[in-house]
Every structure is written in C-alpha cells, then in structure tokens.
Amino acid sequence: MLVQNQGKNTEALGKVLLKEKGLKQTQLRIELIKHFNSAMHAQSYTDLKQAMVKDVDKSTLYRNLATFEEVGLIHSINDHSGVTKYAKGASPNSGQSHAHFVCDSCETVYCMKGKSELKYEVPQGFTPRNVQTIIRGNCAHCESSR
Amino acid sequence: MLVQNQGKNTEALGKVLLKEKGLKQTQLRIELIKHFNSAMHAQSYTDLKQAMVKDVDKSTLYRNLATFEEVGLIHSINDHSGVTKYAKGASPNSGQSHAHFVCDSCETVYCMKGKSELKYEVPQGFTPRNVQTIIRGNCAHCESSR
DNA sequence: TTTTATAATGCAACTTAGTTGCATTTGCAA
DNA sequence: TTGCAAATGCAACTAAGTTGCATTATAAAA
Structure with a gap:
C-alpha cells in the first residue's frame, strides 16, 4: 500500500x-x-x-x-x-483527498495510497478546495517492536 | 459552526x-x-x-x-x-475526527465543529489512533471580497 | 565543437519559530 | 505571614528555512 x-x-x-x-x-x-x-x-x-x-x-x-x-x-x-x-507525487488538488500516516513513535510519515473518503461540512460562505488528512498511530515497524 | x-x-x-x-x-x-x-x-x-x-x-x-x-x-x-x-479545546484523541479549515488567501485557521466522517484504510500492521483533517479553501471573509 | 545565455549552485549572512538555563518573583497553602 | 514550588523574565541558543550575490554548469545556437 x-x-x-x-x-x-x-x-x-x-x-x-x-x-x-x-x-x-x-x-x-x-x-x-x-x-x-x-x-x-x-x-x-x-x-x-x-x-x-x-x-x-x-x-x-x-x-x-x-x-x-x-x-x-x-x-x-x-x-x-x-x-x-x-x-513523490503532486499535491492533492481540487477536492482530491490525500492521506498521510504519521507514526507517533518514530515520527515517520507514510503516504497512503487509495483515496480516503471524507464527508465534511463547512460553514456558510466557506469554499473548500482540497482536503488533507493526517492519520496518527503506530506504523508497522514500531507496532511489531513493542 | x-x-x-x-x-x-x-x-x-x-x-x-x-x-x-x-x-x-x-x-x-x-x-x-x-x-x-x-x-x-x-x-x-x-x-x-x-x-x-x-x-x-x-x-x-x-x-x-x-x-x-x-x-x-x-x-x-x-x-x-x-x-x-x-x-480552545482538547486535542482529538482515540479515533475522534477533528477538522480545521485553513484559508488559502488569508491563512486563517478555523476549527470546524461537527464530526467529519472519514473512511480510510491503512496498510497491514499499521495501527491508526486519531485522524486530523485540514480543509483548504477560501473562508467566508475572503470569498465575499473577491 | 565552441560559444553563449540562462539556469543552477555554493557560500554567507539573515530571519523567524521555538527552546533552555537560570535568577527573580509571585501565587497560594500551611 | 511565611515558605516553597510554580511561574515569570531575560538572555542566549538551536534549527528550519530564506535571500542576495558571485561562480559554475547545462543546453541550445552558431
């Protein structure tokens, strides 16, 4: 992935x-x-x-x-x-969702493939253009060495 | 909101x-x-x-x-x-989703109330703990003054 | 192949966010 | 009211990232 x-x-x-x-x-x-x-x-x-x-x-x-x-x-x-x-890869634009996984333990950032679906609401007058998601937790390496 | x-x-x-x-x-x-x-x-x-x-x-x-x-x-x-x-308010923890809106024009950051639902998949071995979402676009103020 | 214009590099100096150590002051409980 | 830990202020520092400018390398034209 x-x-x-x-x-x-x-x-x-x-x-x-x-x-x-x-x-x-x-x-x-x-x-x-x-x-x-x-x-x-x-x-x-x-x-x-x-x-x-x-x-x-x-x-x-x-x-x-x-x-x-x-x-x-x-x-x-x-x-x-x-x-x-x-x-590597271009920034997410125009509504595309792009998720990153940040390991709480080693601080390593992984790019997640596969779109993550997101439902959100913004207040009146706000115009959303793109959405970035950061998932925090433990990466496979740090999880296995606990 | x-x-x-x-x-x-x-x-x-x-x-x-x-x-x-x-x-x-x-x-x-x-x-x-x-x-x-x-x-x-x-x-x-x-x-x-x-x-x-x-x-x-x-x-x-x-x-x-x-x-x-x-x-x-x-x-x-x-x-x-x-x-x-x-x-104000505590950090999102344990699975809670917390969305922020960042204005591309004035760089102001707004906290969004109301949970934004997110479906995501992480690779085998990865343990997600919380999800932060940043929505970029134009805030009400900058949108109206264009 | 040599020349030449332009883009890329290297260096030094700078900016800005945030941190740390330590002496002084302040809040608050005894 | 006194004593002590917690909070503050100051100065010096670190680390990320930027900028200006002189030098060098790339790539296209001659």
Whole structure:
C-alpha cells in the first residue's frame, strides 16, 4: 500500500521527467528523483541531505524541493513535528483527498495510497478546495517492536 | 459552526478552569483563556502576544501554551504555513475526527465543529489512533471580497 | 565543437519559530 | 505571614528555512 518504486532504470526515468518539466538535468536532481522513487516514506531535508552522495548546499536542496513541488514532482507534508517532509507525487488538488500516516513513535510519515473518503461540512460562505488528512498511530515497524 | 463563546463572565470561568487543572491563576493565564474563548479562529503566537494587554515574554507565552495543551485546555494545529496555531479545546484523541479549515488567501485557521466522517484504510500492521483533517479553501471573509 | 545565455549552485549572512538555563518573583497553602 | 514550588523574565541558543550575490554548469545556437 505504500509508495514504492524500485525500477531498474530510475536514472533515465528521472532525466525524462526533468525534461518534461523543462528543468535542467543536474546530478543532484537526478539523484533526488531516484531517491524519492525508492523512498518508503516521506523525507525531511535532513533525510535527503544525508542520502545524497555528494555534499549538497542547504539552499540548493531547499530550492530544488520548492521547484519540484511547483512542477508537481513531489508534495510536502506538515505533520506536528514542525519539520516539513517531502514525498513523490503532486499535491492533492481540487477536492482530491490525500492521506498521510504519521507514526507517533518514530515520527515517520507514510503516504497512503487509495483515496480516503471524507464527508465534511463547512460553514456558510466557506469554499473548500482540497482536503488533507493526517492519520496518527503506530506504523508497522514500531507496532511489531513493542 | 465556528468555535465561539462570548460569555459574560469568562474571567471567573477561566479561574475555575485553572483551578480544576491544578494551575496557578496568573493574570496572563486568565487573559489567555478569555481570549481563546472569544477567538473566532486559531491563534498564532504572534496573534496571542499582540492580544495580551501587558507585554508578555516569549518563553512564558510558549510555556503556557504547552501547559494548556498538556491539560487539554487548548490544542495546536500545524497547517502548511510553518507557524503553529492554537485553539480552545482538547486535542482529538482515540479515533475522534477533528477538522480545521485553513484559508488559502488569508491563512486563517478555523476549527470546524461537527464530526467529519472519514473512511480510510491503512496498510497491514499499521495501527491508526486519531485522524486530523485540514480543509483548504477560501473562508467566508475572503470569498465575499473577491 | 565552441560559444553563449540562462539556469543552477555554493557560500554567507539573515530571519523567524521555538527552546533552555537560570535568577527573580509571585501565587497560594500551611 | 511565611515558605516553597510554580511561574515569570531575560538572555542566549538551536534549527528550519530564506535571500542576495558571485561562480559554475547545462543546453541550445552558431
């Protein structure tokens, strides 16, 4: 159920994606895309920084994350930890529901596949545009090690 | 539909609440409770700081917010702005659903009353404990002034 | 293949939210 | 009224994220 994609040639795939989006193919970007494709859960700045083979500058990494989000390659998630996390795929828009699971124990954020149905009511005059859902609890790993 | 409570004697009410929770009745705390009771939407640190009659120290305010949250007088909300916001009432727990409306235009956060029903599935091994929902769109004020 | 314009990077300095340690003050119960 | 724990105020700090600018690399044109 988790986002997962360990394709053989994710490097070539990354290059194609970058071209499609009109972005230059830099080493960092290709590596980032590859990493997002194989990541089992949402990645913080620190996760990403550590995952990159070469030492990356903070602003370069943040700027790429912003760019990737703009073009819809990734989306960002704000859980209760105060640290933004990023995962592959565009942000949910126009009524789409997108659920994230945040582990209370290890703080890991997982993207949930499959739409979660939601019924809600908003007060008069309010115009809802999209809905984000955060499910908190224990992830499979932390649950099994209790 | 919004949280709202402009009772006449919220000061006395605040004192009772503090006593109940075993907290000392300081001027700041009483004023904070009063403010949370009359607030139409979730309050950031800055909102609160400005709303207090006397100049409050940053750490004192943050510490009181943490204490209030611990005892269930308020709950905190993390939207996409990176700034934590606080509103009256305990955090949602054990399966309860609690929806917040975040205005895309003015970034104001409103607490939605009334349970929003949610159907979701989590992967094998995951144990959900509570669900938070953030609805994004335009609030009544921003919608009417477009 | 070389040139060139533009986009991306790296660095340093900055901003803003939130935290921590510690000395001083205040609420409240004995 | 006195004593003590809890609350406050201050200063210094941390950590996330941003910005300006000079340098470098990508990719398209010559």
